[in-house]
Amino acid sequence: MIEVHNVQKSFDGNQVLKGINCTFETGKCNLLLGGSGTGKSVLLQCIVGLMQPDLGSITFDGTMFSNNKVQIRQEIRRKIGMLFQGSALFDSMTVYENVEFPLKMLTPEMSRQERRDRVEFCLKRVGLENAGTKMPSEISGGMKKRVGIARAIAPNCTYLFCDEPNSGLDPLTSIKIDELIHEITHEYGITTVVVTHDMNSVIEIGDHIIFLYKGQKLWDGNKDEILNAQVPELKEFIFSSSLVRAAKKVDDETEGGLAAATTDEAINI
Template sequence: MIEIHNIHKSFNGKVVLDGISGVFQTGKTNLLLGASGTGKSVLLKCIVGLIKPDLGSVTFDGTYFTNNKLDIRQEIRRKIGMLFQGSALFDSMNVEENVEFPLMMLTDMSRQERMDRVNFCLQRVGLEGTNKKMPAELSGGMKKRVGIARAIAPNCTYLFCDEPNSGLDPLTALKIDRLIKEITEEYNITTIVVTHDMNSVIEIGDNIMFLYEGKKLWEGTSNNILDSDVPELNEFIFANRLMRDAKKVEEEEERQKTP
């Protein structure tokens, strides 16, 4: 479990995060939802320690991370896996080498142990046999899967995904969403996903935090997000015609249930 307490962050006098608190549960896909420029990625970077908040704190399973001793922060970082927006694979390394990289940096595994782990992770994301392929030979969806394999290779406890569906077609995006959720539940990981994709929200939104202009305006699940009474959230959700139609269907079903 990850907890954030009263997180504030400004850049050059502009407030980006304004007192955000919340809990991200273990074994669940926790979504940071909002339009571009609402502070989602900045909050994610504050949580993982890439940016230091001006005020507030972050705890990982009860251990304070912000402003703690360097060795404690480093120990927590060893348990973190990251899936970057553009996958961020090393172009000069093949698939096998990309997945092996964090094992070389963070563990004392032997070469054979590393290869066993690499092959296991590639098999888990459905990419067995692709070890020697270069990133340039992979589709967008395959790159995301390699990124996931690399993130979970060191047996991460916490998984952070920044816009994992960016640039993917709807079917591939759905497969990546489901893979992230499966891995989260299977390994009991605390997963935080930054997204603005309502398809992801409906598909894997176990816990959702909606940000608007640096503030947390709503928190809930995919089961009750369509019933929100927050105007900013509703404007965001129902900007899509498909979502407006879905809302109408839901309202009609509720009317038919009423005697």
């Protein structure tokens, strides 16, 4: 579990994060939802230590991360896996070498055979067991995302952070990436945090959702609750998608039909 307490962050007098309090739950896909410029990526960078909050604190499973000793921060960082928005693969390395890279950096005690076994396991887990010798330039965008996931989980991460994992992907590939992240989260009991503005991801994998608006947390809940949320800013964001509007209409009509059928049955009885 990751806990964020009153985190604030400003740039040149512009307050981007305005006292964020939230919890990211273990074994769940926790989505940071919001439009562009709402502070999602800044909060993510504060959580993983790429930025230092101006005020507030962040704890990982009860251990203080922000404002703690360098050694403790490094120990926590070793448990963090990152899937970057553009995959961020090394162009000069093969798929295999990309996945092996964090093992060489973070687990120098592993033997070459142990690293090989771990890389092969991770590539197989994301469905790329036959792609190890390929270069990043030889694989598709969806495959690059899967390599990024394999690299992130290679060191047996406890916490997985995904920054816009569906960026630049077609709808079908996006769904597959969402499903893979969801499966890995539940399979290994990882605390996963996904930064997104994609409502399709919310409906597919939103175990726990935190909605940010202008640097503030306005709502949190799950995918079953979000369509009925009564926060005006969230409703405006959600129903900007025609697909979600249609899904809500069908849901309402289904509930209305069931209610009517139940009433008819009661009258007949």
